[in-house]
Amino acid sequence: MRFDPMSRGTISWLRYAWSHGRFARVNLPGGVVSFSFDDFPASAAHAAAPMLEKEGWRGTYYLAPGLLKAETGVGTICSLEDVERLSQAGHEIGNHTESHHHCANSPDSVLLEEYERSQRQLKEFPGSRHFAFPAGSYDYPAAGFFSKRFDTSRTVNHGINAMVVDLNLLKANPVYSPVDFAGLAVLLKRTRQLRGWLILYTHDVCATPTNWGCSVDEFASVISAVKEAGLAVDTVGNVFRRLKRKD
Numbered sequence: 001m002r003f004d005p006m007s008r009g010t011i012s013w014l015r016y017a018w019s020h021g022r023f024a025r026v027n028l029p030g031g032v033v034s035f036s037f038d039d040f041p042a043s044a045a046h047a048a049a050p051m052l053e054k055e056g057w058r059g060t061y062y063l064a065p066g067l068l069k070a071e072t073g074v075g076t077i078c079s080l081e082d083v084e085r086l087s088q089a090g091h092e093i094g095n096h097t098e099s100h101h102h103c104a105n106s107p108d109s110v111l112l113e114e115y116e117r118s119q120r121q122l123k124e125f126p127g128s129r130h131f132a133f134p135a136g137s138y139d140y141p142a143a144g145f146f147s148k149r150f151d152t153s154r155t156v157n158h159g160i161n162a163m164v165v166d167l168n169l170l171k172a173n174p175v176y177s178p179v180d181f182a183g184l185a186v187l188l189k190r191t192r193q194l195r196g197w198l199i200l201y202t203h204d205v206c207a208t209p210t211n212w213g214c215s216v217d218e219f220a221s222v223i224s225a226v227k228e229a230g231l232a233v234d235t236v237g238n239v240f241r242r243l244k245r246k247d
């Protein structure tokens with residue numbers, strides 16, 4: 001039997017990492033948590049944002065501007081007024097493509113069109129330098145394409161961003177009902193130990209959440225768990241700026 005240490009996947013990653021990987025060292029004493037919201041439904045603005053603000057915290061809201069006010073599988077998407085209010089309150093408005101485009105297997109021309117159309121609408125928001133792949137759909141060519149255009153790109157690959165991370169492929173963890181609080185406690189403890197960065201994401205936050213959201217009570221309990229674990233909370237952009245200084 002022949003031994004093949006380099007699978008096609010490994011070679012593809014090496015090729016990507018060599019030309020497009022943007023690696024940063026994470027060393028955040030005490031650990032940091034970022035709350036993020038994808039799409040984002042009106043309830044994430046109306047219910048979750050005030051809960052974060054009460055703690056003096058702010059979130060990162062990834063918006064696909066083509067979905068504004070649309071009825072979707074995660075509820076009614078926010079309005080432009082919601083976006084402006086959140087931004088004025090200090091929350092970060094990130095980019096999530098224009099039409100919630102799934103980026104794997106996409107030609108560069110389509111990615112470019114999505115990028116340009118979304119940034120035309122989002123450019124007034126400084127957080128639009130930060131991106132989340134819709135539905136977590138990406139491949140290495142897409143990660144490479146956006147590496148030149150965004151400061152960070154967030155996946156839905158689970159785990160803690162610790163030690164050395166690729167800013168084009170940040171990890172994140174869902175806050176979906178029923179929330180796994182035991183698992184969250186482990187993640188918080190490990191993030192603290194590793195001086196790492198834990199990014200959480202969800203969609204709707206309301207009394208009857210979809211499969212991609214959580215209840216208001218669960219969200220309140222997540223906030224309590226973060227507070228009890230003693231981790232700091234900041235937006236993706238603010239944490240990115242701290243990483244940069246450590247390059």
Ligand SMILES: [Zn+2]
Nearest residue numbers: 038039134135
């Ligand atoms: Zn999304």
